[in-house]
Amino acid sequence: MPPAPKSNQTRKSEYKDKEKPTQIRFSNITAAKAVADAVRTSLGPRGMDKMIQASNGDVTITNDGATILKQMMVLHPAAKMLVELSKAQDVEAGDGTTTVVVIAGSLLDACSKLLAKGIHPTSISEAFQKASAKSVEILESIVKPLELSDRESLLKSASTSLNSKVVSQYSGILSPIAVDAVLKVINPSTATNVDLRDIKVVKKIGGTIEDTELIEGLVFNQKSAGTGGPNRVEKAKVGLIQFCVSPPKTDMDNSVVVSDYSQMDRVLREERQYILDIVKKIKKAGCNVLLIQKSVLRDAVSDLALHFFAKMKIMVIKDIERDDVEFVCKGLGCRPIASLDHFIPENLGSADLFEEIQTGPSKIVKVTGIPIQGKTMTVLIRGSNKLVLEEADRSIHDALCVIRCLVKKKALIAGGGAPETELSLQLMDHANSLTGVEQYCFRAFAEALEVIPYTLAENAGLNPIATVTELRNRHAKGEKTAGINVRKGAITNILEENVVQPLLVSTSAIHLASETVRSIMKIDDIVNCVR
Ligand code: ADP
Numbered sequence: 001m002p003p004a005p006k007s008n009q010t011r012k013s014e015y016k017d018k019e020k021p022t023q024i025r026f027s028n029i030t031a032a033k034a035v036a037d038a039v040r041t042s043l044g045p046r047g048m049d050k051m052i053q054a055s056n057g058d059v060t061i062t063n064d065g066a067t068i069l070k071q072m073m074v075l076h077p078a079a080k081m082l083v084e085l086s087k088a089q090d091v092e093a094g095d096g097t098t099t100v101v102v103i104a105g106s107l108l109d110a111c112s113k114l115l116a117k118g119i120h121p122t123s124i125s126e127a128f129q130k131a132s133a134k135s136v137e138i139l140e141s142i143v144k145p146l147e148l149s150d151r152e153s154l155l156k157s158a159s160t161s162l163n164s165k166v167v168s169q170y171s172g173i174l175s176p177i178a179v180d181a182v183l184k185v186i187n188p189s190t191a192t193n194v195d196l197r198d199i200k201v202v203k204k205i206g207g208t209i210e211d212t213e214l215i216e217g218l219v220f221n222q223k224s225a226g227t228g229g230p231n232r233v234e235k236a237k238v239g240l241i242q243f244c245v246s247p248p249k250t251d252m253d254n255s256v257v258v259s260d261y262s263q264m265d266r267v268l269r270e271e272r273q274y275i276l277d278i279v280k281k282i283k284k285a286g287c288n289v290l291l292i293q294k295s296v297l298r299d300a301v302s303d304l305a306l307h308f309f310a311k312m313k314i315m316v317i318k319d320i321e322r323d324d325v326e327f328v329c330k331g332l333g334c335r336p337i338a339s340l341d342h343f344i345p346e347n348l349g350s351a352d353l354f355e356e357i358q359t360g361p362s363k364i365v366k367v368t369g370i371p372i373q374g375k376t377m378t379v380l381i382r383g384s385n386k387l388v389l390e391e392a393d394r395s396i397h398d399a400l401c402v403i404r405c406l407v408k409k410k411a412l413i414a415g416g417g418a419p420e421t422e423l424s425l426q427l428m429d430h431a432n433s434l435t436g437v438e439q440y441c442f443r444a445f446a447e448a449l450e451v452i453p454y455t456l457a458e459n460a461g462l463n464p465i466a467t468v469t470e471l472r473n474r475h476a477k478g479e480k481t482a483g484i485n486v487r488k489g490a491i492t493n494i495l496e497e498n499v500v501q502p503l504l505v506s507t508s509a510i511h512l513a514s515e516t517v518r519s520i521m522k523i524d525d526i527v528n529c530v531r
């Protein structure tokens with residue numbers, strides 16, 4: 001006969017085991033929601049900015065959700081999933097990185113209420129999946145189709161995304177730069193995607209954001225190397241080399257012992273001849289601008305070589321990053337040259353003008369008049385300090401991504417909480433055709449989406465409950481584009497305020513957020529391991 005206490009214990013541990021998954025689920029939800037709450041205040045045109053201080057003293061000021069989260073020290077694994085979510089939205093759409101996390105937070109909130117009612121996580125998960133698919137369908141039915149020739153709409157979309165940035169007062173200058181940069185690297189009548197690597201963003205301290213310009217050509221963020229060489233080359237013939245113009249270094253343990261002066265003279269003479277041969281060969285190919293890829297092993301170009309190049313009136317730009325080689329070659333129509341034997345005229349590119357110019361405290365080399373125009377563009381951002389420059393860079397990135405979204409999917413929707421309200425309403429309607437638990441979960445999903453207008457109102461200093469209620473009523477009356485007009489502090493037709501955004505940003509946010517929420521719901525244990 002088994003002793004009584006043992007069976008008692010078994011029962012207790014069984015009970016505990018049933019409790020554990022629920023506890024884990026709730027603690028995951030709480031941790032992930034904390035992340036969403038951290039970025040909520042930065043949503044929208046009246047959102048606040050964050051100052052991020054790193055342990056090494058670096059400071060970042062930003063309003064960009066992905067940037068805030070990337071730099072935040074997040075320890076809880078479920079919370080990390082929201083950081084990943086924001087990154088995923090950044091890759092997929094490039095904008096809406098705060099929105100996606102705020103929506104996920106709200107959906108998680110809904111989940112915890114549904115779980116508390118005793119609904120099984122799998123039922124919630126399945127209903128949310130259907131609701132997310134239905135949402136995309138509804139959004140696609142309320143879009144405004146767009147032609148890429150409609151420059152006005154493109155400008156409006158770019159400035160809507162810039163509205164909520166630290167640099168929003170410059171959106172009048174930055175929006176056309178983003179729109180033109182994209183339109184010039186694609187063929188607007190056929191393009192279905194944009195390779196943003198064709199648009200290089202160069203940051204240069206000095207001046208203000210207003211001095212930011214779009215250059216149909218290239219910019220090298222450095223002065224030409226050496227002294228005495230030309231600082232202006234017309235009708236440039238450009239070669240990009242990936243080998244060094246400096247004496248080869250001996251192996252570490254193979255030192256050369258020079259015992260007397262005549263030997264030393266010989267070594268120097270040989271070195272001189274070696275360099276001179278290279279320089280002559282380069283000159284012979286007709287090259288007058290030489291670009292040298294950065295070398296990690298040794299000096300890519302010696303002082304002696306620079307001296308010869310200067311004498312032969314060849315402009316030298318060194319330290320071209322490996323990652324930039326493709327962009328530079330595409331822009332100038334040259335081919336990277338890996339050895340001296342391949343330094344032939346066919347591998348050179350050309351441009352009308354290479355010119356060294358002073359910008360702020362330092363110099364850059366600007367290249368204009370490239371023969372194959374419209375393949376690459378450069379945005380030269382100017383700003384008075386590093387913090388502003390970096391935030392401007394991130395903001396332009398978002399604006400470029402917005403235009404890329406519109407090239408990929410030529411459809412616009414309103415902003416300012418209008419699409420989420422409309423979506424919520426139509427989902428509620430649809431829920432009426434469902435039954436039981438599914439209907440209940442669908443409603444919770446629909447309601448959770450109202451977090452966007454709610455937060456936009458809250459951040460703009462409006463009464464969130466009154467605003468969301470009025471929005472709901474106006475949409476119920478058929479005003480599909482009624483949204484929060486932050487300028488007037490009222491609800492108006494938001495299209496008249498020119499607040500529009502790409503469909504792709506919204507559909508991607510809802511799709512990715514609900515996917516993450518579903519995977520959080522499916523986790524019932526956290527297992528620690530040593531690695
Ligand atoms: P995200 O990082 O998600 O892009 P933002 O801070 O850029 O977050 O805010 C985006 C939200 O702000 C969108 O819902 C958009 O519709 C809204 N929004 C942008 N400009 C305005 C505006 N002028 N009036 C009202 N809402 C706006």
Ligand code: MG
Nearest residue numbers: 095096161164
């Ligand atoms: Mg944005």
